[in-house]
Amino acid sequence: MSFSFFKPRPKTPQEVVRTTKDSLLALDTATVVEVKALEKALEEVGRNLSTMRLMLCGDGESEPSTDQILQLTLEICNEDVIPLLVHKLHVFGWQARKDLVSCWSVLLKQQVDEKYSCVEYIENNLELLEFLVVCYDNKDAALTCGTMLRECIKFQTLAKYILESTSFELFFKYVELPNFDVASDAFATFKDLLTKHSKEVAEYLTSHYNEFFEMYEKLLTSTNYVTRRQSLKLLTDFLLEPPNSHIMKQYILEIRYLKVIMTLLKDSSKNIQLSAFHIFKVFVANPNKTHEIKIILAKNCEKLLDLLRSLVVGKGSEDEQFEEEKEMIMKEIERVSRFINRERG
CATH class of the missing domain: 1.25.10.10 (Leucine-rich Repeat Variant)
Structure with missing residues (x-):
C-alpha cells in the first residue's frame, strides 16, 4: 500500500486577508448566537492572525517575502481590515493579541510607492x-x-x-x-x-x-x-x-509651580528630591526672576539652604558637578535674600 503526502498550497496575501476579514466579521454574528459559535469564530481569527504573522515576520528559519508583505499591506488597507482588527481586539485571546501586535508593528512600517499605506489609512480614520x-x-x-x-x-x-x-x-x-x-x-x-x-x-x-x-x-x-x-x-x-x-x-516665572517643586524638594524620597533639584535650580538661576519669586526664595532662605546642604548624590564626577551646581544655587538664594531684606529696609 502506498501513501501520498500532499503539502497544502500556501495561501496568497489576498486569500489571507479575505479569510481574516471573514473571520472578524463572523464575530458579530457569533456573539448574538451562542457561546460555541463565538469560540469557533475566535479560533478562526486566531488561526488567520497566526498565518498573517508568519507571512509578515517569517517563521524564524526563512525570511518573509518582501513582495508578499507589500501585497498583504495593500490588501489590508483596500479591504478595510484595520478597523475590524482594532475594534475587535478586546475579544481576542492572548495569543491572537500577541500575533496582532507583531503584525501591527510590521504593517505600519511598510512603504508602498513611498507611502506608509497603513499610516495613511489611519490618518483618514x-x-x-x-x-x-x-x-x-x-x-x-x-x-x-x-x-x-x-x-x-x-x-x-x-x-x-x-x-x-x-x-x-x-x-x-x-x-x-x-x-x-x-x-x-x-x-x-x-x-x-x-x-x-x-x-x-x-x-x-x-x-x-x-x-x-x-x-x-x-x-x-x-x-x-x-x-x-x-x-x-x-x-x-x-x-x-x-x-x-x-x-x-x-x-519658571510661575509662583504656583515653584511652590510645587519646593514641596518635592522636601519629599521623603531622595530620588524625587534630586529630580526636583534639577528643575528648582532653573527657577533660581533664572536671571529674569519675578519680584514675587524672589520674595518666596528670601522668605524660605534658611529652610532651603538647610535642605540643599543635606542633599547629596554620591561619589564620582557626577557628584562633583552636582555639588558645584548646588553651591551656585545656594549662593544665589543668599544673594536674593540679602537684596529683598535690604529692600524691606
Whole structure:
C-alpha cells in the first residue's frame, strides 16, 4: 500500500486577508448566537492572525517575502481590515493579541510607492487612535492597545493628532489607574507622546499651556510615589528640551509651580528630591526672576539652604558637578535674600 503526502498550497496575501476579514466579521454574528459559535469564530481569527504573522515576520528559519508583505499591506488597507482588527481586539485571546501586535508593528512600517499605506489609512480614520486610547479602560486589552499606540506615535502625524485630541487628557487618569501594569503602560505611552516629536510637543504646549500644566500639577502632587517620581522625571525630560525653551521660561516665572517643586524638594524620597533639584535650580538661576519669586526664595532662605546642604548624590564626577551646581544655587538664594531684606529696609 502506498501513501501520498500532499503539502497544502500556501495561501496568497489576498486569500489571507479575505479569510481574516471573514473571520472578524463572523464575530458579530457569533456573539448574538451562542457561546460555541463565538469560540469557533475566535479560533478562526486566531488561526488567520497566526498565518498573517508568519507571512509578515517569517517563521524564524526563512525570511518573509518582501513582495508578499507589500501585497498583504495593500490588501489590508483596500479591504478595510484595520478597523475590524482594532475594534475587535478586546475579544481576542492572548495569543491572537500577541500575533496582532507583531503584525501591527510590521504593517505600519511598510512603504508602498513611498507611502506608509497603513499610516495613511489611519490618518483618514483617526477615530481608530481615539479608540485605542480609550481601550486603557479595558484591562484585558490595555497592554495590547498600548503597544499598538506606541507604534503609531512613532509617526509625527499620528502623534500630533493624539496630542491635540480630547482623548489625550485621559492619560492623566490612566497613569494613576489602580492596576500597576496598565498604569505603567499608560505612562510609557504618555512619555512617548511628550518626547518623541519635539516640534509637535512644543506646538501643543504653546497652545495648551494652562490646561496642560494644571493637569500635570496633579500628577506632581499625587499621593502615589511612583506617579510623583515618574512625572517629575518626565517633566525634566521634556521641559529642558531646546524646542521647549520658551515653555520653560514661562514655567519658571510661575509662583504656583515653584511652590510645587519646593514641596518635592522636601519629599521623603531622595530620588524625587534630586529630580526636583534639577528643575528648582532653573527657577533660581533664572536671571529674569519675578519680584514675587524672589520674595518666596528670601522668605524660605534658611529652610532651603538647610535642605540643599543635606542633599547629596554620591561619589564620582557626577557628584562633583552636582555639588558645584548646588553651591551656585545656594549662593544665589543668599544673594536674593540679602537684596529683598535690604529692600524691606
